[in-house]
Amino acid sequence: MTSTEARLKERVKELTCLYEVTSIIVNADYDDLKSSLDEIVLCLKRGWQFVEDTEVILAYDNFRVQTKDYKPSQVCLYTNIKVFDENSGYIKVTYPENKYQLSDFLKEEQDLLDNISLTIGHLFERKLVRDREAAIKRQMERADRLHILGEITAGIAHELNTPLANILGFAELLQEAIKDKDALRDIEKIMENAIFSREIVKKLMFFACEMPQEMVEIDLIPLAENALKLLQPSFRNKNIRLKKLFSHDSIKMKADTVQLTQVLFNLIMNAIYYSPVEGVIQVDIKKSAKGIQIKIADQGDGIEEKNEDKVFEPFFTTKPMGEGSGLGLSVVHGIISSHQGTIGHEPNKPKGTIFRVDFPNSQAC
Template structure:
């Protein structure tokens, strides 16, 4: 709900500046309704008061201010800086400047400045602009009230302790002349005093009940001691002293209230329901109210004689129990109030950070903090040494408007929303919210690939039907014409070239059909090293100019795949490696077993793959070979075969040159053995 101007009467607002600045403020005082509620004082007056204030009365008055509007000066006296440092956590400081260069680190961290505005904006300041600060002040007032209540309760408890100590001391002075009855009373007071001290130290309801249990252990007829906390009229959370101090929710058929405390029928009904909950007989119940929402209960089998002693014993301690319970309740309420907003920020399950213009992380949640030893956002979140490519931080600050970017960070795709900060830490800060879209991107890529394959399949069927018949006729006619012309003639050589071109067309069509509609595979358990050794002899011709280094280490494990297709994969990759090396080079073929996977690496020492082509090498019809020498389907078929057998393939550049293809298959475990 918007704050009315009249509500400003309840806040103490003070403007602090040089005398000429105060005069400038007074000259335009009527330009804002807020100014009517702002008091003014000059730096000279403040410094004079500090020097003549040995009793620190001026500090006390200044600490009562809610908002201090501080007009920025380049140079401050040591007394003034000391004053600001002492009061910075007790009041809200708003810094006003005349376009000077401000040391943000000092004014934010050392002066605890919550807002920085120009003198021009201050002249037009409104209640709405100050609403966040007033909201924080209200929260502080609530917190201070809780602390004050706790202090009052603690003071009362201290007074009670002091009172008991006085009584004990008075009794002690006359102990030598008192009777046995007086000795008994003195012992009683000392026991109560010890109980008061024990209760003053409890910091949880479990400790609260544990101290009471220990105090009442003198009554052997006392069984369970219970703490009831109301959730609804007929539903209570109950803490049991004998059940490892565990909470349990128990519904009651009758409401438990102050009026029912002395109703024996209701006590009996509650005892029955507690017996059902504990799965054992439950004794008589003695209840006492601690607050509107809480009760304490004592299970007992007291005789009439012992019941009188118990009532007296409880009566002597019930006030202490009440006060300790109220103090504990207020402390827990304050802790919950303080931690609620901190936890809210950390519970957001997306990386969020507040970042300044120098890429320093001012605040972040746990999903953002990957490197706690770094201060830069790109070091902390992306593990980089420089700003992330495409980061919109500068543009967000300069345009003062929200920005959206798609970023690749640590092999993940993030959708980044960048929002400018209008206050809080500084004027030049942003909020970055990262949404992980990695899985969505992968699913979208698979969908596109599926659509491509469907289109290629339809095209392959159509081309096969339209081109195979004419090509067969051309090849047959060429073979016939070759028998009709003399060898070594120009016509004979032309016919040979036509026949080779026809064979290339058939090869392209066969690769095209195999890629778009692979034949039925025969998956069997096979040893990868054996297939490699069977494939190498087929590559004697392309390998004769190069050195082959075989390092096979998967003899004892198997994969589930089609041996002929795996052989095709190995053949294709090694042949590509030989073609990539213009001069004599080395080809490394190795296998390895780790983490329930078998990996196959094929490396060469050739020229490598250009950076701009690395993301395209597995795309159908992409080739860097001259026209007529490659179809661009080889690596696409390899990728399809590997993935159809539950494997994966990736490319890594070698340093300083060359390329490595890495294929991984899951180890096949025959469950029939």
């Protein structure tokens, strides 16, 4: 075969490789990118001059795919994968160092590798955009649901307040008028249950942001320290280790003291409940140019994907019957919203959940 024919054959292989890779990318399943990357790596192996000795590795974020006999210490062509103009991964095409030198690679092969890394970078960019759009859509849908639930809840709470007040009032009148001990015990049960129901209504009003607030300047660090001190018995019961990270000795903000204490109690109690025995809970409070952030991390089993959008909905709970009303996190959400803040959750590593509360600079003092 003449050198012209050999060069032409190599150009055909390179163009075929580029076409195949482009076709794979166009038809890629964003939910199963690893399969597409496996195919791309095999296409790259076939596109090089010495196919039988060519090995390929492609790495990006959590993805790492390579041909069967790839070894790190070999002669290689290298190119970065850029995603939104940042080096986020790489591709290496290698030959065995005992048989080849860097000069055995063709200039056109480096150009091919650069073009393919560019198209792969565009693939990851489209995936990131798609994932962000899906996340924003989920957040908007959740916000809409919570807004509707808030309106319904506020209406229910207002409707229940009057009959509950009447039940308590008439029960107190009966208590004064009746002398029979058995009847009095029954009346006490009526009053206890009415008071319990009133507390649930109060929590519903917290969720709906209907409770009056007394906004004053508070120091967040002593507030958190007091909450943690009161919860020490719960930490000891499960032998849980507490890790505190405070960016400043004093972090001041405008808030309702009672409501913010309730937020800290609910989030820390939740972390204790789901933490394993001898686990670690981390409470991280920091003030920055962006505002004030509170993070509470546990090492429990984490939140299942199917429940991620439900955790702040009233009456939703994963606790066994009788151990939770499902109002704790919905109350926390309502209080934080009324303070112009936001709350979210993310996985803890290697396992567990992090609840993140952000207050804007307008709340900081």
